[in-house]
Amino acid sequence: MFSKRLARILCVILFALINIVLLSISAKHPHRYTIVDRVVMAGIVPFQEGVTRTMHFCGRMWHHYFYLVAVREECDRLKGMLANAQIEKSRYLESELASQRLRKLLEMKSEVPHRMLPAKVVGLDPSGWFKTVFINRGTGDGVSRGMAVIASGGIVGRIIGASGRYAKVLLIIDRSSAIDALVQRTRSRGVLEGETSESCRFKYVVRKANIKIEDTVISSGLDGLFPKGLRVGTISEISRPSSGLFQEVKVRPFVDFTRLEEVLVILE
Amino acid sequence: MMKVFCLYLILGLLTTVAQTTILRLPLFHGVFYDLLIPLVVFLSLNAPNRKGVLVIVILGIIMDLLSGGIFGLYLTIYFWIFVSVKNLSKYFHVGDTIFQSVLIGACVLGQHLVFCISAAAPWKGAQLLSAQTAPVLLQTIFAALTGPGILMLLGRLHTRLQNRSSGAQRETGNFAIR
Numbered sequence: 001m002f003s004k005r006l007a008r009i010l011c012v013i014l015f016a017l018i019n020i021v022l023l024s025i026s027a028k029h030p031h032r033y034t035i036v037d038r039v040v041m042a043g044i045v046p047f048q049e050g051v052t053r054t055m056h057f058c059g060r061m062w063h064h065y066f067y068l069v070a071v072r073e074e075c076d077r078l079k080g081m082l083a084n085a086q087i088e089k090s091r092y093l094e095s096e097l098a099s100q101r102l103r104k105l106l107e108m109k110s111e112v113p114h115r116m117l118p119a120k121v122v123g124l125d126p127s128g129w130f131k132t133v134f135i136n137r138g139t140g141d142g143v144s145r146g147m148a149v150i151a152s153g154g155i156v157g158r159i160i161g162a163s164g165r166y167a168k169v170l171l172i173i174d175r176s177s178a179i180d181a182l183v184q185r186t187r188s189r190g191v192l193e194g195e196t197s198e199s200c201r202f203k204y205v206v207r208k209a210n211i212k213i214e215d216t217v218i219s220s221g222l223d224g225l226f227p228k229g230l231r232v233g234t235i236s237e238i239s240r241p242s243s244g245l246f247q248e249v250k251v252r253p254f255v256d257f258t259r260l261e262e263v264l265v266i267l268e
Numbered sequence: 269m270m271k272v273f274c275l276y277l278i279l280g281l282l283t284t285v286a287q288t289t290i291l292r293l294p295l296f297h298g299v300f301y302d303l304l305i306p307l308v309v310f311l312s313l314n315a316p317n318r319k320g321v322l323v324i325v326i327l328g329i330i331m332d333l334l335s336g337g338i339f340g341l342y343l344t345i346y347f348w349i350f351v352s353v354k355n356l357s358k359y360f361h362v363g364d365t366i367f368q369s370v371l372i373g374a375c376v377l378g379q380h381l382v383f384c385i386s387a388a389a390p391w392k393g394a395q396l397l398s399a400q401t402a403p404v405l406l407q408t409i410f411a412a413l414t415g416p417g418i419l420m421l422l423g424r425l426h427t428r429l430q431n432r433s434s435g436a437q438r439e440t441g442n443f444a445i446r
Contacts, residue, residue, distance in 0.1 A: 124292040125336050126284065126302065128403055129383040132336030134288075160336075174336055175387055196399040258294045 101262055104152030109264060112150070114227060116264040117141055119149075122166070131174035131194060131257070133157075137265055138165040146225060148266040153254035154231035155179065155219060156263050167265075171257055172232065173197055180223035181232055183209070184216040192217065192232060192251060197258070199236060202249035209247065211235060217251050227266065272429045273319050280307055280327040288334055301376045301407035304331065306418040308346045309372060312353035313362055313419075314426055324350050338386055345379050365416045372415025373408050380404045 123134035137143045139162045149156040157171040174194040181192040188209035190202045215235045221228025237250035283303045291300040311320040328343030
């Protein structure tokens with residue numbers, strides 16, 4: 001009765017109509033949650049979750065790790081720069097301090113009318129009992145035994161031995177050191193002997209000598225070693241025993257021997 | 269064997285340089301004692317007499333030259349430490365840590381006593397003596413604490429060097445070097 005072609009067309013139209021009807025029914029209940037939905041969700045979503053998590057993990061890895069490697073590199077670079085800057089700063093600070101010290105030495109040099117040679121302290125006495133230092137000037141520079149050594153603060157000591165390039169200086173705080181000195185204000189004379197790292201003994205100051213604490217002690221020049229008028233230290237302690245001819249006087253040197261770095265050797 | 273002693277000499281010289289420069293800085297508050305004492309003790313315990321004496325004489329002379337004290341003080345001290353420890357080792361078990369500790373401490377204290385008599389005899393005034401009391405005690409304690417460790421390190425170095433040199437001798441078949 002119907003041709004095959006007509007039957008196919010009718011089938012297509014029928015399916016289209018059914019489809020439209022089903023869609024219409026479905027459209028009427030847009031968020032129906034069926035058992036199928038549940039099964040599908042239970043079966044698929046965990047995988048989705050896994051994939052999503054992996055993606056996020058990869059993303060985080062990329063952003064937080066690989067990206068951090070670059071950050072770390074930058075951090076290292078910045079740390080290096082900071083360390084360099086600190087070294088640079090320390091060097092500048094050191095230069096500034098050296099400049100200050102050298103300026104003081106220069107002032108001292110202009111105050112003392114003698115030919116002088118700057119030197120650096122390069123070594124210390126191995127024992128705490130003896131007070132000597134080594135300087136980087138020797139006979140090759142014109143330094144010889146007996147020459148006076150001073151610093152910006154005052155008298156340091158005298159040369160007791162010299163080689164071609166180095167010399168040994170006996171500090172005024174050594175027990176075997178002695179300087180003929182006088183009190184600047186009253187001109188009272190005495191002999192300054194080393195005692196401890198912080199003080200010297202000012203011996204043979206007569207009882208009647210008018211001296212007081214904080215008086216400045218200078219070299220008298222009579223010992224033939226140190227030129228007259230070089231500052232040595234200040235009187236820190238005076239005791240007048242009930243008997244005896246002399247006072248017991250202690251002098252605190254101007255020079256800080258624990259921080260001695262640059263000195264001047266008086267060549268004449 | 270000669271190489272070993274050259275090495276001790278170099279070690280001694282390096283120690284000398286260190287203790288006349290870095291270790292004397294105010295930063296260390298005078299805590300470092302004469303680090304050559306453990307070396308002298310070690311040589312006394314482990315070295316043949318002649319070579320040991322040779323090393324300590326050289327080191328003693330160098331220290332005397334660097335020091336502001338009477339020439340020969342260090343030499344005397346090192347020599348007597350060498351002789352005393354050598355003799356003590358005949359009667360005592362020198363491998364004991366406590367003994368080593370006491371020994372090094374006593375040597376450091378003895379050295380200070382000699383310096384004291386030489387530089388600041390009490391009858392010449394007690395000022396320097398009182399100023400030095402704290403550093404001397406500190407150094408003696410520090411020596412007693414660190415001395416055995418230094419001896420142990422030197423012992424290991426000695427063994428390693430001897431093994432190496434004996435190995436080299438075995439390889440060359442030359443046993444006559446010693």
